[in-house]
Amino acid sequence: MQPKRHLLMGTGLVTLLAVLGVAQYLLQQSAAAQAKGAVQAPRFEVDPLWPKPLPNHWLLGSTIGVSVDAQDHVWIIHRSSATLNNNERGAELDPPTGECCKGAPPVLEFDQAGNLLRHWGGPGQGYEWPQSNHGITIDYKGNVWIGGNGADDGQVLKFTQDGTFIKQFGMEWGGAGSNDTWAFGQVAKIFVDKGANEAYIADGYRNHRVAVIDADSGQFKRMWGAYGNKPDDTNIGRYNPDAPPAQQFRNPVHCAELSTDGFVYVCDRVNDRIQVFTKDGKFVKEQFVAKRSLADGSVWDIAFSKDPQQKYLYLADGRNQKVHLIERQTLQVLTSFGDGGRQPSEFFGAHSIASDSKGNIYITETYEGKRVQKFVYKGIGPVTKENQGVVWPSRTSSHED
C-alpha cells in the first residue's frame, strides 16, 4: 500500500510541475492580450468553502446586508427565524421536531478565513430593534449601523462591534414622509463619509430620497430625490421600461455610496438605474442597467473596487442573479458573472455586496438564497464574454485517490 502511495504522489508532483509550466505560459499570453488593448476587467472566482459552517445548527435567514471592516472582517445581517420555514427550524419548535435547526443571531462577524467571531443582535434596552432589519455598515470608527424596512421602521441604529447600543436616529413610527427631517421611511442601507462625518441614508422602502445626517448627533443636513428633485411620495405606479425615465426614485432607494472622489452613487433599484450626484445632491449623470428588468428591478447594491481610484464598481442584480462589473467613470458595463441557482456562484436574490482590502467581494442573498458568498479577486484580465456565468475555481485534482 505505502509504495503505491509514494508512486501516486510522485506522479502528482510531475503533473503539478507541468501545470505550473502551463500557468506560466498562460500568464505570458494574458500579458500579450493586454498589449493588444482588449477590454480589461477584474476577474473573480467563487470560494465555495467560505465562510466556515456555523456552529449550533444555526441557519441564516434572508441575508440582507454585508460590510467589511478595517481588519477585513466581514459582517452580515440577516432576518433569522422570521424568514425560516418551520420545516427547517425543527430545533426551535416546541417540542423540537429534530436537531436541525435554528436561526442564528442577526449580526454575524467572520474573519478572512471565514471563522465566525462575534454574534449578536435583537431587541434590547434603550432602542427599537427594527421589525425587519436591513443593511449593515461598519463606519470608519468601527461602529455598526443598521437600517430596517419593516412596516413601522423609521429608524437607524448604531452599535459598537460588541453589540453595545450607541444611538438611535429616527423612531419606530413609519409615518415620516420623504420631506421629514426627524425620521425615515424604511431604510435600506447607510454609508458614512469619514471626511465630513456624515451618514448617507438610502431612504428607502417607503420614502423616495437620499438623506444626509451628522453621523454623531443625527442632525438632519440635507436630502434629495431623483435628478436632485425635491422628493415626492406620490405613487407613480409600476416601472415601464418604454416610458420616459421617472422623475422620482421608485421604492426602494436601495443604496447611496460615496466614492473617494466625492460622488454619491444611488441604487434606484426598481427604475433599473444608477444615479450619480455630488455630495450636495446635484445630479451628475445616470446609467440604466438591464433596463427591461421589471418588478423588483436590477440595481440592488453597489461596492467600489478597492484601488485608490475606485476604477470599478460592482453591482448586485438580484433580479437577473448576477454581478455587473462596471467602469466607474464611464458607467459602462464591462462584463458580468453569476446565474440563478443554489450552487456556488449562483444566486437567488443577490442582495448586498461589499469588497475587502484585497479586492475580494462578498455577496449576500435574500429570499430563499440565504447565503453569504465570497468571490476571490484574481487580478485584471481581458474580457472575453459579456456574461461569464458561474465563476468556479479550476479543479486542482480529480479527488480520486
Add this chain to the structure above:
Amino acid sequence: MNRTRNVLVGAGLFALLVGLGFGQSALQKSAAAQAKGAVQAPRFEVDPMWPKPLPNHWVYGNVIGVGVDSRDHVYIIHRGAGSLEPKEIYATTNPPSSECCVPAPPVVEFDADGTFVRAWGGPGQGYEWPESNHGITPDLKGNLFIGGNGGNDGHVLKFTTDGKFVKQFGFAYASAGSNDMYAFNKVAKVSLDEAVNEAYVSDGYGNHRVAVMDMDTGKIKRYWGAYGNKPDDTPLGNYNPEAPLAQQFRNPVHCAEPSKDGFVYVCDRPNDRIQVFTKDGKFVKETQVAKTTRGDGSVWDIAFSKDAAQKYFYLADGANEKIHVFDRASLTYLTSFGDGGRQPGQFYAVHSIATDSKGNVYTTETYRGQRLQKFVYKGLAAVTKPNQGTVWPTKTSTH
C-alpha cells in the same frame, strides 16, 4: 512582474512539499488507528462543484428523486415550476421580465463528470404524467421508473432513459387502498430486483404497504405492511416517540430497497424506523433512528454501499439534515455527516440518496433546498465522531 510570479510559484511548491510530508504522517497515523481496531466507516467529502451548472438559465424545483445507472450516469427528478416562486422564474413570463430563470424539465441526466446530458419529462401521449412526480430509478436495460405523490397519483411510469414512454402501471385515480391489486396510492419510489424481474413499490403517501410487481407486466405479486401485517389504512394520528411502536407503517412509506442477500429495507419515515423483511414480506428486524424526531420523520431514503457484500447503508434524514452511516448486517449506527444550511455539504430537506460504482454518494434536497450534491468516497476511516458535521475537502491553496 514575472519575477514576482516565479517567486510565488516557488513558495507554493515548497508549501506543497511540506503538505505532502504531513499527508504521509497522517497516513501513518490512520494506519495506526486501524491496527488498534477502531470502528471503521466509509468517509466522504462533498464535491462543491458537481454537477456542472445547467444550461439555459434552468433551475431545479424540489429535487425528489435520484438514481445512478450502470454507466454511472446520474438521473434526478424534480418538481419544476410548481415548487418554485414566481420571482425565481421571471424568464418564463411573456415578455421575460428578467434573464433568470426557467425551470428545467423534470428529468435531468448527468454523466459521471457532472456534465449535463439531457432533460425531458412532462405530460404526453399514452400516459398520465404524475401530478407530483416522486422518485426515479434506472434499471440495467436503459429504462427509468417514476412514481408520483400528487392528489390523484395511483401509478408508476416506465420510460427509456431518453424519455420514450414504455408502460404505465396503475392509473391516475388514487382511490386504491392498501389491499388493492390494480393500482397504487401516491408512490414514493420504485426499487428493483432485476435478477427476478421484480419491482418493489414504496406505496406510499396514500397507502401503507410495500407492493411487489412484475417489472414488465406490472402485475402485483405480493404486498405487506409493518411487521408483515396485512396493511390497514386506518389513520394512526401523529407519531409519538413515547407511545408503543405502531403496528402499521405511517405515511409515507418512503423506500423499499432489496439487498443482494435477499432482504428488503423499508423506510417507515414518520415512524423514524427501518424495518427489514425477507423478499416474501416476513418481518426480520427493525431499528429506530433519531426516534425523538417528530413531524416529517428521520428515515427518508436508503442507499447500499457498492461493495459486493453491501456492508454499509446510507440513510438520508431530511428532518435532522444529515446522512447516517450504518453497518447493514447489524443495523448498527456508525457515524453521520451533514447539517442544516445552504452551503456545500449542508442540506435543507435531504430527500433522496443513491450510490455509484465507485462508492460515491449523491443526495437531493426537496423543500427549498432544491439541489443535487455529490459526496466523494474517500475510503474507510476510523470513526472519530458520532456526527461529523459538514464534510468539506481540504483547501489545496489559499489563492
